[in-house]
Amino acid sequence: MPAIADVARLAGVSKATASRALSGRGYVSDETRLRVTAAATKIGYIASPNAASLVTGRTQSIGVIIPFVNRWFFGEVLEGVERALLDAKYDLTLYNLTFGGAERDRIFEFFLARKRVDAIIAVSVELTKPESDRLIEQGKPVVAIGGWIPGSTTLTIDEVAAGRLATEHLIHLGHRTIAHIGGEDAATEPLSVHGQRWRGYRSALEHAGIDGSTTLAAMSMPGGYTAALQVLGDPRQRPTAIFAACDEIAFGVFLAAERLGLEIPRDLSVIGIDGHEYSEMYGLTTVEQFPGDQGRAAVATTMTLLDPHDDTVPPPHTTMPVRLVVRSSTAAPAR
Amino acid sequence: MPAIADVARLAGVSKATASRALSGRGYVSDETRLRVTAAATKIGYIASPNAASLVTGRTQSIGVIIPFVNRWFFGEVLEGVERALLDAKYDLTLYNLTFGGAERDRIFEFFLARKRVDAIIAVSVELTKPESDRLIEQGKPVVAIGGWIPGSTTLTIDEVAAGRLATEHLIHLGHRTIAHIGGEDAATEPLSVHGQRWRGYRSALEHAGIDGSTTLAAMSMPGGYTAALQVLGDPRQRPTAIFAACDEIAFGVFLAAERLGLEIPRDLSVIGIDGHEYSEMYGLTTVEQFPGDQGRAAVATTMTLLDPHDDTVPPPHTTMPVRLVVRSSTAAPAR
DNA sequence: CTGAAAGCGCTTACAG
DNA sequence: CTGAAAGCGCTTACAG
Numbered sequence: 001m002p003a004i005a006d007v008a009r010l011a012g013v014s015k016a017t018a019s020r021a022l023s024g025r026g027y028v029s030d031e032t033r034l035r036v037t038a039a040a041t042k043i044g045y046i047a048s049p050n051a052a053s054l055v056t057g058r059t060q061s062i063g064v065i066i067p068f069v070n071r072w073f074f075g076e077v078l079e080g081v082e083r084a085l086l087d088a089k090y091d092l093t094l095y096n097l098t099f100g101g102a103e104r105d106r107i108f109e110f111f112l113a114r115k116r117v118d119a120i121i122a123v124s125v126e127l128t129k130p131e132s133d134r135l136i137e138q139g140k141p142v143v144a145i146g147g148w149i150p151g152s153t154t155l156t157i158d159e160v161a162a163g164r165l166a167t168e169h170l171i172h173l174g175h176r177t178i179a180h181i182g183g184e185d186a187a188t189e190p191l192s193v194h195g196q197r198w199r200g201y202r203s204a205l206e207h208a209g210i211d212g213s214t215t216l217a218a219m220s221m222p223g224g225y226t227a228a229l230q231v232l233g234d235p236r237q238r239p240t241a242i243f244a245a246c247d248e249i250a251f252g253v254f255l256a257a258e259r260l261g262l263e264i265p266r267d268l269s270v271i272g273i274d275g276h277e278y279s280e281m282y283g284l285t286t287v288e289q290f291p292g293d294q295g296r297a298a299v300a301t302t303m304t305l306l307d308p309h310d311d312t313v314p315p316p317h318t319t320m321p322v323r324l325v326v327r328s329s330t331a332a333p334a335r
Numbered sequence: 336m337p338a339i340a341d342v343a344r345l346a347g348v349s350k351a352t353a354s355r356a357l358s359g360r361g362y363v364s365d366e367t368r369l370r371v372t373a374a375a376t377k378i379g380y381i382a383s384p385n386a387a388s389l390v391t392g393r394t395q396s397i398g399v400i401i402p403f404v405n406r407w408f409f410g411e412v413l414e415g416v417e418r419a420l421l422d423a424k425y426d427l428t429l430y431n432l433t434f435g436g437a438e439r440d441r442i443f444e445f446f447l448a449r450k451r452v453d454a455i456i457a458v459s460v461e462l463t464k465p466e467s468d469r470l471i472e473q474g475k476p477v478v479a480i481g482g483w484i485p486g487s488t489t490l491t492i493d494e495v496a497a498g499r500l501a502t503e504h505l506i507h508l509g510h511r512t513i514a515h516i517g518g519e520d521a522a523t524e525p526l527s528v529h530g531q532r533w534r535g536y537r538s539a540l541e542h543a544g545i546d547g548s549t550t551l552a553a554m555s556m557p558g559g560y561t562a563a564l565q566v567l568g569d570p571r572q573r574p575t576a577i578f579a580a581c582d583e584i585a586f587g588v589f590l591a592a593e594r595l596g597l598e599i600p601r602d603l604s605v606i607g608i609d610g611h612e613y614s615e616m617y618g619l620t621t622v623e624q625f626p627g628d629q630g631r632a633a634v635a636t637t638m639t640l641l642d643p644h645d646d647t648v649p650p651p652h653t654t655m656p657v658r659l660v661v662r663s664s665t666a667a668p669a670r
Numbered sequence: 671c672t673g674a675a676a677g678c679g680c681t682t683a684c685a686g
Numbered sequence: 687c688t689g690a691a692a693g694c695g696c697t698t699a700c701a702g
Contacts, residue, residue, distance in 0.1 A: 004695065004697095019697055020671095020672090028672085046445070048449075048695055049449050049451055050694085051385075052696055053385040053678090054385045055678045055697045056678090056696090056698090064429075069410045070406070082429060082431040086430075089445070093427065093428055093429075094413075095421075096413075096417040096421075103421060113381045220612075252616075338680080339681095348688075350689090351690080351691095352687085354681055362687050364688090383678090385678085386678070388680090389678095389679080389681090390679090672702085673701090675701105676698090677699105678695105680693105681693090682691105684692100685688100685689090685691105
């Protein structure tokens with residue numbers, strides 16, 4: 001493994017000059033720079049990030065905290081983050097943060113304390129007070145996507161507005177019995193993603209002066225399936241439309257409707273939120289969001305925060321765009 | 336940020352002794368060790384991995400190369416790997432390797448050359464010769480899951496046997512027209528996962544002396560849906576059973592069957608491979624595999640390879656278990 | 671514009 | 687069992 005001393009020797013300069021030529025920091029004559037870079041490529045020199053980190057304090061690596069990896073939203077965010085980080089020549093260190101447990105403490109007490117990462121991108125994590133304090137006191141930038149961490153820069157869609165938009169679409173089609181199937185944390189955590197979508201639902205209903213009913217489900221297709229069987233099972237009080245808090249829940253509603261012999265949209269309208277890659281195949285009307293873009297935007301913000309020459313202070317919160325996509329799963333109710 | 340010198344001072348020993356006491360390497364009296372560890376916890380000392388790496392050459396970090404993150408198999412593997420790595424106090428550096436492109440070259444030429452990781456776990460990546468050479472010449476252990484890299488330790492299920500088992504299940508139920516919907520690389524890459532499953536299918540059919548027909552699809556639910564519409568569209572030559580190369584394709588077959596008014600298993604039997612988390616909800620018969628276990632096993636192998644005190648040479652290839660789970664999607668054909 | 675020197679925070683022979 | 691010293695591979699003031 002060639003070291004910078006080898007490059008310097010070959011180029012006939014000191015290590016200091018070689019370092020300056022290679023990093024682009026400090027003055028070096030063009031001629032010298034050329035000689036150094038030529039020498040470096042000739043012997044296949046690649047700087048040791050460890051040695052550099054030791055003196056600069058920078059690791060060229062970003063920690064990503066994420067609760068799941070194989071749910072659509074999270075996977076998309078992660079891929080977007082990864083791609084953008086690669087472009088910025090940063091490494092991605094992954095912390096799959098499940099809820100609670102010794103494992104979780106270990107991530108905060110040990111891994112994130114190791115000075116291994118320059119900044120943290122937290123995806124949909126609700127942090128406890130000690131956890132967020134710990135992050136802040138590290139003095140490292142923390143950027144949050146799809147969740148809220150006090151003291152950190154946040155990028156999310158307007159979840160309340162998304163829930164309201166989905167519900168209003170149904171109301172405008174003429175529906176008056178609109179059930180909601182929401183994520184199970186909607187009830188306990190009003191500030192959670194599903195809690196906020198639920199509030200959007202409530203507000204649209206109240207504005208229209210109609211009642212609703214909410215059923216909680218695991219945030220997955222089986223969760224939506226089980227909940228929908230329950231919601232649709234009694235023919236005497238079956239809603240004409242369902243607002244599913246996310247597309248995966250909506251897919252479960254499709255399966256339940258099929259098994260109950262209900263035709264969509266004739267017997268039931270269904271709308272979701274997400275723009276999941278399968279929504280088109282299902283013909284699902286949905287409020288589309290763009291998690292890959294959110295991931296890339298989070299990286300851009302992180303880079304701004306990390307750039308010593310950039311004094312831009314990013315706004316504490318950025319609202320990311322959504323778009324209503326009307327497909328064949330919603331229609332006016334049968335009369 | 337306290338350094339080891341601070342710990343040493345507080346405990347009244349030299350840095351060398353503090354280092355030995357904390358790392359557990361080398362002789363230290365019990366009494367000294369206690370004093371040192373007490374001092375370390377008191378001031379919240381955490382060793383700088385960079386400084387340690389510089390002298391030991393070890394980074395305590397493993398690179399994971401993976402083509403997708405939000406396909407079920409890959410997500411499960413990744414979660415299993417992450418969990419096991421955390422337990423071993425290793426960091427996980429993620430490289431989301433898409434097919435081809437400058438990005439891919441950059442991962443091999445730059446990121447993996449940076450001496451940032453102690454070993455590499457490659458998930459379902461087909462490497463080109465220069466790529467695998469480059470990995471090998473780094474001298475870092477490479478462990479492969481669900482794919483084959485010459486010169487590296489490999490853990491996979493027996494894909495051919497899995498395909499054969501799925502097909503035999505259908506044959507034994509009495510089916511004689513069994514279509515296969517396989518991943519699109521089955522045709523071009525005989526050694527790919529889907530190529531091998533297809534060979535298992537062929538071999539079972541040949542053994543039973545019956546013909547088959549194969550349709551290629553994207554390895555996803557929409558892929559399976561589109562292909563199944565094609566396979567099932569013509570009522571005069573509709574098969575009585577479909578072997579889907581993976582569960583996500585099988586789910587697409589379910590949707591296609593529904594839209595064509597076909598009832599499973601009365602009109603059509605369907606079997607998959609994977610044991611996807613949704614397979615139970617669908618009632619899908621499948622050959623289950625355990626990607627989380629595969630991920631954990633890969634980490635265990637990596638740790639063995641990395642342990643200087645462990646001379647165990649892991650076998651070049653380990654076959655991971657599968658299990659046939661019969662649910663309601665397969666039955667004898669209507670006569 | 672360039673070089674000599676110090677130092678980042680550890681670990682590891684080497685003496686004792 | 688412990689300590690003084692060297693060194694891992696860089697970068698960065700500081701002179702010149």
